[in-house]
Amino acid sequence: MELLYVIIALIAGSVGSVGLAALMLLLPDRKLDNVATLLMYLAGGTLLGAAFLGMMPKGISMIGAQPMMLAVLSGIMFFFLLEKFILWRTCGNAECERHKHAAVPIILIGDAFHNAIDGIVIAASFLTSFELGVFATLSVMMHEIPQELGDFGILLKSGLSRKKAIWFNVLSGSTALLTGIIAYYTLEAMQSLIPYALALSAASFLYIALADLIPEMHRKSSVKSSLIQFGLILTGILLIYIILIIK
Numbered sequence: 001m002e003l004l005y006v007i008i009a010l011i012a013g014s015v016g017s018v019g020l021a022a023l024m025l026l027l028p029d030r031k032l033d034n035v036a037t038l039l040m041y042l043a044g045g046t047l048l049g050a051a052f053l054g055m056m057p058k059g060i061s062m063i064g065a066q067p068m069m070l071a072v073l074s075g076i077m078f079f080f081l082l083e084k085f086i087l088w089r090t091c092g093n094a095e096c097e098r099h100k101h102a103a104v105p106i107i108l109i110g111d112a113f114h115n116a117i118d119g120i121v122i123a124a125s126f127l128t129s130f131e132l133g134v135f136a137t138l139s140v141m142m143h144e145i146p147q148e149l150g151d152f153g154i155l156l157k158s159g160l161s162r163k164k165a166i167w168f169n170v171l172s173g174s175t176a177l178l179t180g181i182i183a184y185y186t187l188e189a190m191q192s193l194i195p196y197a198l199a200l201s202a203a204s205f206l207y208i209a210l211a212d213l214i215p216e217m218h219r220k221s222s223v224k225s226s227l228i229q230f231g232l233i234l235t236g237i238l239l240i241y242i243i244l245i246i247k
């Protein structure tokens with residue numbers, strides 16, 4: 001039964017995100033931009049909430065505070081190096097540094113790696129608790145949809161047909177399904193690895209939120225944008241807090 005949840009969540013997080021992003025391409029440009037931006041703000045909050053309130057406390061209860069924090073810290077350093085080598089970044093617009101400077105194959109390879117980690121995150125979260133699994137999946141979808149939209153923009157601009165662009169994104173998303181199922185069986189067989197998978201998940205979520213989404217948010221500095229950003233990050237955090245803590 002649990003495996004079924006994980007598979008549904010993995011499909012939702014990978015192919016589902018690409019599908020929703022593809023559907024959103026039907027919206028008029030301005031609306032599309034707005035929805036993607038709001039989703040990104042909300043993702044900032046749910047990623048931080050899931051890492052701080054779900055994954056890290058759970059890991060600490062399993063292996064103790066210092067080993068868990070050391071593992072999270074190692075994860076952050078790992079993602080720093082990963083970004084150096086393969087431009088592992090999410091960004092929702094085609095004008096960002098990553099999209100401006102990276103060639104199409106690099107973007108697709110970087111995404112495939114990124115989605116592979118998302119798959120592990122989803123599997124590890126479901127093996128910890130159902131609620132955490134649901135939130136991890138939602139957090140993945142909320143940052144993946146703007147990401148896929150940015151990718152569509154760049155793939156279409158580089159001359160790919162719509163159909164091919166969607167197909168390539170589905171393909172790079174399917175790595176999540178593969179690593180997610182492998183992680184599920186590995187973690188189920190070796191329960192002692194679960195806290196370390198949670199640490200990697202927390203590090204990935206913290207890295208995306210703090211090193212990636214929030215710097216992107218600071219590019220918009222009007223009072224109105226800032227208030228909307230703060231409000232939606234807080235909403236994302238509260239959403240996780242209410243369900244995980246007062247459940």
Ligand SMILES: [Zn+2]
Pocket residue numbers: 090114115118140143144
């Ligand atoms: Zn992702």
